[in-house]
Amino acid sequence: MSVQYSPELAALADRPDFEVSLPKEPDPGFxxxxRRFAAAVGLFLAITSATAVVFFLPVLVVNLSRIEALEIAGRYVSAGAFVDELRALFWGTFILALAFTSFIASLLLFASGRTIRPRYPSPDRQDALVHLAVLRLSGPER
Structure with a gap:
């Protein structure tokens, strides 16, 4: 069963006065x-490299665990002492990376494109206040 509604004025009043189409996305050009292709390739390579590192870490740990002693600068160092040195170097590098990324993030968050200056009242308003004070004094006090 099909029903047709008569176009009443109340129903027509809710419609916009003119038809607005969605804006078309501009052609990015060559x-x-x-640029988009390079970004996609870079993202793909970064994800691939991160995945390779995640897959390689267990292999690295197993091979490093088989080392009993190392010769570093002409002296023998046990594997445990070498791992402790590497752990200290890692945490130092982590703190340095944290400081660097915090600095970059603060620049991106708080640096704006416009210069922030104090806002002074417009000179026209100051002139109007001076004239108003003169009018007040010249009113009933005369």
Missing amino acids: TGRI
């Missing part, structure tokens, strides 16, 4: 396409 350089935009190259």
Whole structure:
């Protein structure tokens, strides 16, 4: 069963006065396409490298655990002492990376494109306040 509604004025009043279409996305052009392609390739290589590191870490740990002693600068160092040195170096590097990324993040979060200056009242308003004070004094006090 099909029902047709008569176009009443109340129903027509809710419609917009003119039809608005969604804006079309501009064509990025040749350089935009190259930039998007390079970003996609870079992201793909970064994810691939991160996955390879995650897969390689167990292999590295197993091979490092088989080492009993190392000769470093002409002296023998036990594997435990060498691991402790590597752990200290890692935490030092982690703290340095944390400071660097915190600095970059603070720049991105708080640096704006415009210069922030104090806001002074407009000179026209100051002139108006001076004239108002003169009018007050010249009113009933005359």
